[in-house]
Each structure stands twice: as C-alpha cells, then as structure tokens.
Amino acid sequence: MNRSELGAALRVLRNASGREAKVVARSSVMSASKLSKIETGKLPPSADDVDRILTAIGVSDDVKAEYLDAARAVATETTAWRLIQRAGLHKAQQRLRGVEARMSLLRLFQPALVPGLLQTPEYTRAILSRHDDLSEETVRRTVSARLERQEALYDENKRFCFVITEPVLRWLIVPPMVMVGQLDRIVSVSRLPNIDVRVVPLAGRKHDIANHAFVIRDDRAVSVETVHAEVVVTDPRDVAQYVTKFDGFAQAALEGAALRKLLVSIRDDLLQQRESG
Template sequence: MTNIPPEGLEEEIPAARRRLASRLRELRRAAGLSQEELGERSGWGQSKTTKTETGKTVPQLADVEAWLRAVAAPAEVRDELRDLAEVALSATSSWKREHSRGLRRNQLRYARMEQAASTIRIYQPGIVPGLLQVGPYARRVMALGNPSGQVDLDDAVGARMARQDILYDEGKRFEFIVTEATLRWRPGPPQLLLAQLDRLVSVSTLPNVEIGIIPLGVEAVALPHHSFVVYGEPEVDDEVLVIIETLAGELTERDNDTVQLYLERFTRYRAAAVFGADARAVLSRVAAETNGFVDQ
C-alpha cells in the first residue's frame, strides 16, 4: 500500500466545481425531487447524483442538460449552469499556484488521482515519468522545475518515491510511452542515467506495467506535442480525466470528447513503440552508449 499521509488523499475541490455542485443540488431541492427521483428522471442511479452534488465527480454537459430537464429549469438558469459546467470540465492552474504550498503537497495530489484510477496511461516525450524515476533523478528533475525556490525538495522527492508503491498493485494497470530521446536526456552525470535506465528495465518486467519506447529510427505517426497523463478507464471508472503539463502550469480536462482525443493520440503513439524484450534492447543500447561517457 502506498505510504501516503491521509491529508494527501483529500481532494481540494475547485471553486467552479463546488459552485456547479451546489447549484445543481439547489435546483433539485427546489423542484421537490429526491436524489433517487432525479436519477430516475435523468436515467442514472442515486450514487451518480450524490457524487455530482458533493463535487466528487464533474458531470458532462449532457448530464447537466438531463438534470436541467428533470427539474424544469428556466432558460436563464440553463445558460448559467452550462457555463459553470464548461468551466468545471476544463481547469487551468499555474505552477506558481500549485507550488505555493510546497512541492510535497503536489505529489500527494498526484497520489490521490493514481489511487482513484484503475488504469493510468502516461506519454512523456522529454523526461522519465515520475512513477518510474529513481531518487537522484527525481531530485534533479524537481530542482530544475522549482523556479519559485520551494524548500521542501527532500520531502517532495520522498513523496514521489512513496507514490511508486502503487506500481506493485496488480489490481491497477499502467501504460507508459516514452521516446528514445527521453532515455538520453541526462539531468546529471552518466552514472545517474545508468541507474535510471536500470530501474526502467526492472519495472518493465512487472505484470501490470507496460513501458513502450518509440525508437529514434521509427517514422513519426503523430506530432510529439506535450506530455500528458490519462487517469481512469472509460466505462470502468467513475471519472476519467487528462492532466496536461505546460511550461506555465497544468491543464485538467474532464470533457469526454477531449479525453477521447487524448486516448486516441495515446493509441497512435503506442503503435509506434516497442515493448517487452524489444524495449529492453533499446534500454541496453542506450545504457551501453551512456557507459562510454563515464570516464570522460
């Protein structure tokens, strides 16, 4: 079990999401409907209504429309709720804000999302994903990505290492796609990269983990764009969301159409990647070349 403190598993619900949940609850009550009755009118169970009203899940636009029909909401209210839903489904947060309370807290936030998802898909064209990093590599990466100079670097690295326990939960599935260029990016001495490559070889043998590598010599199937993580499996998890990292901050997308766009893009990257023994052969080749720099 991942050794994450309980406070790290509590979700901080954004303002737009809280407002949407509150307004939907108010409309249901004003219409004199129970949660069960609203679910019956809208075509879903009471559990979905409860999770929506508490902000645990963000309703899709189609669900909001069904809710509004069930409570016979007037036109001006419908416009208000649609606007709220669109904002709640797509949230942007700057790194300045995310890091303002320390780097460790951000790691605990990721841990919460990882524990809630049955499947996690990660595409990373630049650096080794955090769930696969060794401690010294993680420390260098986090130091480079700490422009605000937060002082809890040690605690943050420890939290990132603790997150990795979840890789051994065979009830979850992990799919990683990285480029060969990712394997060659070196945030420290050659010995650090060699240790990181060895870690990738080891994790690639876990039964619930797939590490795909897109070799440099493979013809491109899509533009590389940016890194992203898809948390959850459609039709399995209550909610599927995408986290997209940019230079300035982080974008969270919950809209089904947007999620599907990223799932399709992940499938295209996956088609260009090699796995298993072929992936380990790429790792061995990169390690052999890196080893040549050790004494230089």
C-alpha cells in the same frame, strides 16, 4: 449546466443529505473555503472534486454518474506551476497519490522527462535541484512524497501504461551515471505484470507529433503539462482525442525484449560517455 448551476446543485444535494459543509469538506480532502467557493460558483470544480464531494455526501451511483458527466462537460482546469509550487510540491504529490489510489488504469505519454512514477530518487532530486528557488527541505519532501506515490505500481489491481520517446532516455539533463541507474529502474519496473512500458524509437517514419506530456486516468480525465501550467481536461470528447493519440504512439513503440535491447544499448552508450569523459 454551467459551473454556477453545478455548484448550486452540489449545495442542494449536501443540504438534502443533512451533512455540514465542514464535514463534507474534510471527507473530500479540501478546505471548507474551497467547498464554499465551489458551491457558490466562484471556483470551477474538477471532475475529481465533484467525485470526492458526492462520495462524501453519499449519493447513489446513478446520481454521481449524472453529475460527473456534467462536471466533465464544463471543466477544463488550468493551474499555474507557480501556484502549485507555492502550495507545496510535496502536497501536489500527495494529491496525485490520492487520485491514483482511486483509479484503475493510467496511461502516460512523456516526450521530455522520465515519468515521475518511474523516476529514481537521484533522478527526481537532480531534476528538482535545477530550480534555485527550491529549498533543500522542499526537494527532500517532494522526493519522499514521489516515492510514496510509486507504491501504487505494486498494486496488481491497477494497470499502468507508459509510452516514452527515445530522446527522453538520451537527454542528459542529469549526469550519465544517474541516467544509467534510471534506465535500470525502468527495466526492473517493466517486468511487473501490471506495468506496460514502451519507447518510441528515433528510427523509422513517424505519423504523429510528440507535442507535450499528458496523463490519462480511467478515460475520465487528462492532465496536460505545459511550460507554465497543468491543464486538466475532462470533456469526454477531448479525452477521446488523447486516448487516440496515446494509442498511436503505443502502437509505434518498442516493448518487451525489443524495448530492453534498446535500453541496454543506451545504457552502454552512457557508460562509454562516462569512461571517455
């Protein structure tokens, strides 16, 4: 099934349900225009789009599973960051909040920045403020939306697994004291019962390459962060590759007491840099 066939099938299901397009679109948290483009094959739907549409239509679990498998097999969605920014960075955070509300397991690998779900407001603001084309209002709204996303961390029905490389915690893209506060935040979150935070140390032999950041949600979809765009992968064979890669880094990473010992050491180094500066 290609994207045109998938869109046409979704339209048939909607018509059979007797629900108007604008009602389904509203329930699916998308515009009527986007739904129309999906149904006519002009826009490839992500697996998440299909899930929301089918939920709004009210199909059975068996039908939903069949169509989600088809969507994952044909969809690799690439969205340029400039388009995400143009639509509103805070809206992107709100969309992610909705996605994360429906998942039960998130696994995230990050070799470049502290994961957004673990960021302090100061860290997020410092990262966003690097961009001269973002207004103060945009920064404020995005920071606020990211903090709202972080509420999911306290839902014990969800599990979060974060694997970060040690250079992330030593990369002073923010002032030392901002990074100190960020390390304290990571230590605090790591103590939550449903949160697993690990750090791959610089020391020791490595058996894989930290290519780029990626997020796995429920073994169903992977979001890959590149320089110019976000790529969403849903083919089960591709998702499985990322799961294997994540598991390899997780096994090589420090956790628990060993993790917190490393974080304290890095924190002490940062404090010494501040004092010597």
